[in-house]
Amino acid sequence: MHKNSLAATGFLCLGVFVFSLQDAVLKGLSDTYPVTQAMTVRSIVTLPILLVLVLATASIRSLFSKRAGLLTIRAVILLGAYLFYYLSIAALPLADAVALFFVAPLIIAGLGILFLGERPHRATLIALVVGLVGVIITLQPGLAVFEWAAALTLLAAALYSSAQILARKLGDSEGAAVMTFYQNLALLIGAPALAALVSLGGLEDAGHPSLTFLMRPWVWPTLNDALLMAGCGVIASAGMTLLSQAYRLAPAGNVAVFEYSAIIWVPLWGLLFFDEVPRFTTVLGAALICGAGLFALIGQSSAENAAEPT
Known part of the structure; x- marks a missing residue:
C-alpha cells in the first residue's frame, strides 16, 4: 500500500465523522431555514478559520496559484455536490441518504483508474457491479417508497x-x-447568488421538502439556530481540510473506501435526533455497497503488495 495511505485513512475517517455532525444539524434546520442561508452563514464563519490554516501551512501568496483555474473548477463542482446532498437530506432519512452517497468511493476508484492512471484490478470492476446492485436495492425503483430526492444524492x-x-x-x-479555501469561497459567493436567483420565483412552499429547502426565503434566526449554523462553519473548515488532505496524500482507490465509516455515525444521528429507523432494504443496500468497496480495497492492496519488489 502507498506509504501515505495510513495517514490519509486517518484524515479521511476523522473528516467523515466531522461531516456527519453537519448532516444532522442541517436536517434539523431544513424545516425552518433555506439551505442557501445555512450555507452562507457556514461559509462566513469558515473563512477566517481557513485563512489562519493557510497562513499556518503555507502563505497568502499560495492562494494566487498558477492552477487557480483548476482549483476554482473543483470548488464549483463541490458547491454543486454539497448543495444537492443537503437538499436530499431534507426529504430522505439520513440513513437512506448516506447509503446512496456510499456509491461515491466506488466512483472515485473508477475515475482514479480512468483519469489518474491508477492500476486497475479485477476486484474494482466486480465491486462496481455489486455496488450498483446495492444502489438499486436501496432506491427500490418503481415501488411506492421511491423518493426522487434520491437522485439528488446520486448526483451529489x-x-x-x-x-x-x-x-x-x-x-x-x-x-x-x-x-479548502477555494471550496469555501465558492460556497460563500454561490449560495447567496443562488438565493437571489430563486427569490425571483416568489415561491416559499414548493410542495416538496427538497424544493422548499431551496426556495424558502431567508429569515432572522433564533440565537440557538444561529449558533448551529455557525457551528457548521467550524465543522466544515475541519472536515473539508481533512478530506482534502486525505485525497492529496494517497491514491484515491486506497482511501476512498473509508468514506464508508459514515455508516457508523449518520444512521445513529438519524435515530437519536429524528427517530428514523433504517428500512431493511436500506441496510441491505448499504451492506452490499460497503462490502463491494471493501472487496475493491483488499483486491487493490493485494495487487500492490504483489507488485512490490521483495
Whole structure:
C-alpha cells in the first residue's frame, strides 16, 4: 500500500465523522431555514478559520496559484455536490441518504483508474457491479417508497467523486488548506447568488421538502439556530481540510473506501435526533455497497503488495 495511505485513512475517517455532525444539524434546520442561508452563514464563519490554516501551512501568496483555474473548477463542482446532498437530506432519512452517497468511493476508484492512471484490478470492476446492485436495492425503483430526492444524492456523489479526483491531481502542488479555501469561497459567493436567483420565483412552499429547502426565503434566526449554523462553519473548515488532505496524500482507490465509516455515525444521528429507523432494504443496500468497496480495497492492496519488489 502507498506509504501515505495510513495517514490519509486517518484524515479521511476523522473528516467523515466531522461531516456527519453537519448532516444532522442541517436536517434539523431544513424545516425552518433555506439551505442557501445555512450555507452562507457556514461559509462566513469558515473563512477566517481557513485563512489562519493557510497562513499556518503555507502563505497568502499560495492562494494566487498558477492552477487557480483548476482549483476554482473543483470548488464549483463541490458547491454543486454539497448543495444537492443537503437538499436530499431534507426529504430522505439520513440513513437512506448516506447509503446512496456510499456509491461515491466506488466512483472515485473508477475515475482514479480512468483519469489518474491508477492500476486497475479485477476486484474494482466486480465491486462496481455489486455496488450498483446495492444502489438499486436501496432506491427500490418503481415501488411506492421511491423518493426522487434520491437522485439528488446520486448526483451529489458523482460530483463529489469528480472533485476528489481533482484533489489528487492537484495534490502535488497545492496544499489542503488552499484547496479548502477555494471550496469555501465558492460556497460563500454561490449560495447567496443562488438565493437571489430563486427569490425571483416568489415561491416559499414548493410542495416538496427538497424544493422548499431551496426556495424558502431567508429569515432572522433564533440565537440557538444561529449558533448551529455557525457551528457548521467550524465543522466544515475541519472536515473539508481533512478530506482534502486525505485525497492529496494517497491514491484515491486506497482511501476512498473509508468514506464508508459514515455508516457508523449518520444512521445513529438519524435515530437519536429524528427517530428514523433504517428500512431493511436500506441496510441491505448499504451492506452490499460497503462490502463491494471493501472487496475493491483488499483486491487493490493485494495487487500492490504483489507488485512490490521483495
